[in-house]
Amino acid sequence: MWKPDRTTKKPLYQQIVDYLERRISYGELPPGSLLPSERKLAEQLGVNRSTIIQAYEELRASGLVESTVGSGTRVSLTKWGIAPKHTPNWRSYTDGGTFLPNLPLMRRIREVLRNGEKLIDLASGELSPDLFPNSIIHTLLQQDPFQEYLGYDDPQGYYPLRSALTSFLLQHHNMNTTESSVLITSGSQQSLYLITQCLLSPGDAVAIEDPSYSYSLPMFQSAGLRIFRLPVYNNGIEPDDIVKLYRQHRIRMIFLNPNYHNPTGTTLDPAKRVQLLDIASKLGIPIVEDDPFSLTSFEGVPPVTLKSMDTDGLVLYIGSLSKIAASGLRIGWMIAPQSVVKRLSDARQQMDFGLSIVSQWLAERLLRSPQFDLHITKLRHALEQKQQLMVNALTDILRDKVTFTPPQGGLNLWCKINLKIDDSKLLEEAIKRGVVFVPGSVYGSEQGYVRLSFAKPHVDEIGAGIAGLAHALKRY
Known part of the structure; x- marks a missing residue:
């Protein structure tokens, strides 16, 4: 965020005028754009409101902005009296589209x-910066300089990283999988996005915990899904609630965060896990298990994952390095049947042609490092x-x-x-x-x-x- 320079002789209000003039001339603030209120801009820039009032008066005098009581201050539709060209109505575009904005809060x-x-x-x-594995990464980069191919990689993800993940998941979660069942993503949210966009259709009913981190993600509503709540109690959801929802709404997928649930912190009872998998198997409903926190177990032994108990191919397992290493690495993964992995990797290739090979290479070294444990x-x-x-x-x-x-x-x-x-x-x-x-x-x-x-x-x-x-x- 730009801030005025208090070390120069130029008045603060004039610096703000110059800054807004540049943004208008660059097209960042097209004609008709609503500017922040005087109070809000003063907070953002760390100045007195009177400074913003003076800056806005200067801009109004030059004809760059117009103010209307009750409607705020906007960039003028005409600059200095010159008739504008046909600038797109960007507000109609930003208010449109099928992907909804984040919640106001x-x-x-x-x-x-x-x-x-x-x-x-x-x-x-x-995590706070002091909890990142910076020293391990620094050592890895010194000992083993990057020399990999810098072209487009396998849309399913860097093979050595997928191989490292199979060993990692077996060691920490007793989860048996193969490289062909692993899809590398940029994090848990991309995994969820791919699932909601590619495996479900508008109008499909899904079950989500109540409360749930998923409610803070507009991607479910953007996909046109009908959301039904599974109340979270002290020991997790009640599996029988799934039966009721299925009878009433024919839910097609269940989204769960069973280990140190976000936001409540609860962990799904072991007996309920068995019951949940049995019900899902009988009804033929897949379960999306989002598991970002299990390795943070203070006791040193993570709770058992649903995926490690799954013998029927019901569970799509999502994990990432964000909560246990560093969010900036942007490395996540999904464990799923090969048909699902193939479908989602094809869709992901259409989005970005795959992740950065550098971050995947580094994540593979990190997971294999004896220092990571x-x-x-x-x-x-x-x-x-x-x-x-x-x-x-x-x-x-x-x-x-x-x-x-x-x-x-x-x-x-x-x-x-x-x-x-x-x-x-x-x-x-x-x-x-x-x-x-x-x-x-x-x-x-x-x-x-x-x-x-x-x-x-x-x-x-x-x-x-x-x-x-x-x-x-x-x-x-």
């Missing part, structure tokens, strides 16, 4: 994090410590105002605020106090729940973050 969270404001981030579901062990200990710091802070500061059950793995705490609140208003109060979190309504929950991530903030920030949330709640 998610856009707001990403906006404040992207603007570079000094915030304690209890919202992002990713040590990294996972250190990661578990660090996450457990961070969770305990957050638990202590919540207990000491908010006490009976919040209720939660700490999971034995994952990156998040799911908390119920024991007061009547409005999600969006509480979020805004928290942002003012330098803290950002994810309201529970983003995940389909009723008002009054929040997801607090302990993975991204530094250990020294967790207590301050909870204190900021407490002040926001008190102010609200």
Whole structure:
């Protein structure tokens, strides 16, 4: 995000005028584009509102923008009185299309994090930089320089990486698979996107946990799917609920996150797993198992995956390196029947001709490195410590105002605020106090729940973050 330079003699308002003039002249802000409100732009640029008022007055005087009470400030349809050429009505395009935008609260969270404001981030579901395996990667790059072919690779993914994954999944999850059943993706969300776009049709009914991370992804609605809820209890969903949904709506697919569920942190009971697979087999319904967190198990032994129990080819298994190594590597995988892999790899090739060979090459070396198991062990200990710091802070500061059950793995705490609140208003109060979190309504929950991530903030920030949330709640 551009910011005015306070070290120069040029007035701040004039720098803002010049910046907006450039964006208008470059076509980044076509005629009719709505500019941010004075208050919002002042927040983004870190200046007083009076500075923005002065800048907008200058732009209005030059004829570049027009302001209308109740409608805000827009780029003029005519520049300095010159009749415009036929500029496309970009708003009609951006408001159209079949792929829906992110939820407003998610856009707001990403906006404040992207603007570079000094915030304690209890919202992002990713690791803090000190938990990345940087030293291992640095050593790998020194010891084994990249010398691979730089052309288009197999659309199914770099074969050595698929081979490394078969060994990795067998070692950590007792999962038997072959390279031909592995599809490399850019992460779990691309895997889900391919499934919703290629294996399902508009109007199909699917079952999704309630609450669920999937509710924060508009891709399900964009695909025209009918979504039906599976309530999540203390030990996961109730498999019998699937039978009811099937009878009522003929659901065609089940989406589950059974290990350290996002956002609640619950783990599906072992007996329920057996029952779930039996029901899915009898009804012929595939299960999508999203499993990003199981290797974060604080006890060192990850919960059993549905895929490792699957003997009927029911489960499409999704994993990634984002939550256990580094989100920036953009490496995920799907384990599926070969017919499914073939269909999805064909679709993925149409999208991007495959992933970067460099990141796949590096991921393969990382998974095969004897240091990676040590990294996972250190990661578990660090996450457990961070969770305990957050638990202590919540207990000491908010006490009976919040209720939660700490999971034995994952990156998040799911908390119920024991007061009547409005999600969006509480979020805004928290942002003012330098803290950002994810309201529970983003995940389909009723008002009054929040997801607090302990993975991204530094250990020294967790207590301050909870204190900021407490002040926001008190102010609200």
